[in-house]
Amino acid sequence: MTRHIAFFVFPDFQLLDLSGPLAAFQVAGETLPEAYRLSVASEDGGEVRSSSGIGVTTQAACASGLDTLIVVGGRGVHSSVSASTVVPLLTALAATARRIAGVCTGAFLLAAGGLLDWRRATTHWRYAARLQTAYPAVQVDADKIFVRDGLIWTSAGITAGIDLALALIEDDLGAAIAKAVAREMVVYYRRPGGQSQFSTLLDLTPPSARINRALSFARDHLSEPLPVDRLAEAARLSPRQFGRAFVTETGQTPAKAVERLRAETARPLVEDSREPLEAIARATGFVDPERMRQGFIRTFGQPPQALRRAARAFRARDVA
Amino acid sequence: MTRHIAFFVFPDFQLLDLSGPLAAFQVAGETLPEAYRLSVASEDGGEVRSSSGIGVTTQAACASGLDTLIVVGGRGVHSSVSASTVVPLLTALAATARRIAGVCTGAFLLAAGGLLDWRRATTHWRYAARLQTAYPAVQVDADKIFVRDGLIWTSAGITAGIDLALALIEDDLGAAIAKAVAREMVVYYRRPGGQSQFSTLLDLTPPSARINRALSFARDHLSEPLPVDRLAEAARLSPRQFGRAFVTETGQTPAKAVERLRAETARPLVEDSREPLEAIARATGFVDPERMRQGFIRTFGQPPQALRRAARAFRARDVA
Numbered sequence: 001m002t003r004h005i006a007f008f009v010f011p012d013f014q015l016l017d018l019s020g021p022l023a024a025f026q027v028a029g030e031t032l033p034e035a036y037r038l039s040v041a042s043e044d045g046g047e048v049r050s051s052s053g054i055g056v057t058t059q060a061a062c063a064s065g066l067d068t069l070i071v072v073g074g075r076g077v078h079s080s081v082s083a084s085t086v087v088p089l090l091t092a093l094a095a096t097a098r099r100i101a102g103v104c105t106g107a108f109l110l111a112a113g114g115l116l117d118w119r120r121a122t123t124h125w126r127y128a129a130r131l132q133t134a135y136p137a138v139q140v141d142a143d144k145i146f147v148r149d150g151l152i153w154t155s156a157g158i159t160a161g162i163d164l165a166l167a168l169i170e171d172d173l174g175a176a177i178a179k180a181v182a183r184e185m186v187v188y189y190r191r192p193g194g195q196s197q198f199s200t201l202l203d204l205t206p207p208s209a210r211i212n213r214a215l216s217f218a219r220d221h222l223s224e225p226l227p228v229d230r231l232a233e234a235a236r237l238s239p240r241q242f243g244r245a246f247v248t249e250t251g252q253t254p255a256k257a258v259e260r261l262r263a264e265t266a267r268p269l270v271e272d273s274r275e276p277l278e279a280i281a282r283a284t285g286f287v288d289p290e291r292m293r294q295g296f297i298r299t300f301g302q303p304p305q306a307l308r309r310a311a312r313a314f315r316a317r318d319v320a
Numbered sequence: 321m322t323r324h325i326a327f328f329v330f331p332d333f334q335l336l337d338l339s340g341p342l343a344a345f346q347v348a349g350e351t352l353p354e355a356y357r358l359s360v361a362s363e364d365g366g367e368v369r370s371s372s373g374i375g376v377t378t379q380a381a382c383a384s385g386l387d388t389l390i391v392v393g394g395r396g397v398h399s400s401v402s403a404s405t406v407v408p409l410l411t412a413l414a415a416t417a418r419r420i421a422g423v424c425t426g427a428f429l430l431a432a433g434g435l436l437d438w439r440r441a442t443t444h445w446r447y448a449a450r451l452q453t454a455y456p457a458v459q460v461d462a463d464k465i466f467v468r469d470g471l472i473w474t475s476a477g478i479t480a481g482i483d484l485a486l487a488l489i490e491d492d493l494g495a496a497i498a499k500a501v502a503r504e505m506v507v508y509y510r511r512p513g514g515q516s517q518f519s520t521l522l523d524l525t526p527p528s529a530r531i532n533r534a535l536s537f538a539r540d541h542l543s544e545p546l547p548v549d550r551l552a553e554a555a556r557l558s559p560r561q562f563g564r565a566f567v568t569e570t571g572q573t574p575a576k577a578v579e580r581l582r583a584e585t586a587r588p589l590v591e592d593s594r595e596p597l598e599a600i601a602r603a604t605g606f607v608d609p610e611r612m613r614q615g616f617i618r619t620f621g622q623p624p625q626a627l628r629r630a631a632r633a634f635r636a637r638d639v640a
Contacts, residue, residue, distance in 0.1 A: 014343065015339045015342065015343060016336075016339050016340060016342075016343040016505070018339075019335045019336050019338075019339035019340075019372070019374075020336060020339075020340070020479075022335065022336075022372050022374070023334065023335060023336040023372065023478065026371070026372050038372070038373070040374065051346070052339070052342050052343065052346050052358070053358070054339075054342070054360065054376055054377070055376075055377055056374055056375075056376075057374070057375055124506070125506070126504070145506075156506050157504070157505065157506040158343065158504070158505045158506050158507070159340075159479070159482070159505050159506050159507045160506045162479070182518070183518045183519060183520075184446070184477070184478070185336070185477065185478045185479050186444070186445070186465075186476050186477040186478050186479050186480045186515055186518050187478070187479045187518075190630055190631060190634040192626070192629075192630040192633065193633075195506055198502070198503045198506050198507075199503060200503070297629070301630065301633070302626060303626070306512070306622060306623070306626055309512075309617070310510055310512040310621065311510060313512065313513075313621070314510040
């Protein structure tokens, strides 16, 4: 059975959102010929330029015989959402596909068509709060590499499209072939941790001045206990108002954000200094190494020891 | 200062070898405008088709003002090596560039021009032994994600081109910008472990019957001690002949290969069973958990506990 996988692109799409998953399906097709037929579609067909300047030849979108529709992302996605014709076209295409996926900010096009309503979904960490605000019916999970909700799959930013494609291939052809594809591409089959390891609190969609005040206060008093009351006071809000505003603006609870600030502050000390983990845990408010270990696993998917080891290996890498 | 980064492609190149590094430089250029000028070159210019079927518009290669020449890989590389004109053209281009890089099997084109002679280099794990045999003057290191030797950089397969690009960006613009680019692309800034974690001994360029006999013998007697003498006997060679033939055919010593066979056998038990690590270490000939831990770190860049944890998290991932 040959599955037709169609990628949908638009002007100023991110080339890697397309070429990463495309390479995964292509390698799977080399292992199991006839498994996939791949095509690249756009609204009108013809050459579509990616944001890198490289153009790609596309066919006009056509819904017949589609197995999977994969909507890529990229900085042009917002103009495509605003265009009057793209979302209805995609919605019509999606109605005929067995399975639908969004890579990176491709989720905005799916959300605009209502395809993500009442579903769990993810997108690039930098745009997760914006997706949640613009489409409140979507259950955005900002910490996932990819999310499957029924027949709709979404992924985090750019290279996470490869992880998503591996999961689709596993779903179609089993884990053994998906693993072989990952090995061939020299990409991890199972990435540890969520995508929050790639962002920092400072990179999130700029929060309001009040939330920023609370975050700076936390940063300045990191080694002390930081209960919600103290942060709310710094933000000059009631604890209840503060909690609600914080989640809306950052996509996480204050307690989780404090843990993340601690982990982000501790990480360079763990990786680049010879400071004992005990002292780092104290200085960053984790109090003891065990709590720091748990915070690191939740934030980065790896304990401090593993990150220290990897950093040491990286510094000793083979450079002349 | 704007650096001109030129990618060299040929018919049937791997699109991801180009688009991965290209996206990294593009994101760096968004952070620091004017940092880079990017171009895609080929022998004659015009449209060049990648092995995915997607064509890319290229310019005829021209050496003026080049900072970095990046030669991509892909299944068309061997025809390009055989063509009479490509290698001399690349050698001429390389002579004017400040810095030269090869992604994946792009190393074969650099090696054919003598550019890797007496230098350390790497390539896709599947082709490392072939590169070593075809170009004995190259010091091939089959276990690296990327290698720098002076002004010549080479990377492992496909997605490793992104790791290579991050290293070039770090070299140009410092670690802070390279880290920001990695975060934006949702890709690890420092990948743990070497590329041997992606291959298995069975995937290597098919070794001779003798070496295969030794490998099967090792697989069948994994829980027992496996000194070189025993393996050489299985291969019906003297220990000396055996050691030499083994390194030539597999790119690693018999002792390292036995460790890897043990680690590859133990890994699914660690990840997918609830077997105590102690019992797994015994069954696979690591004898005790500490030796297994060290073997795992050398092979996969991560200890058994971390892989078991990641696998558990992956199984519990957010799927409906």
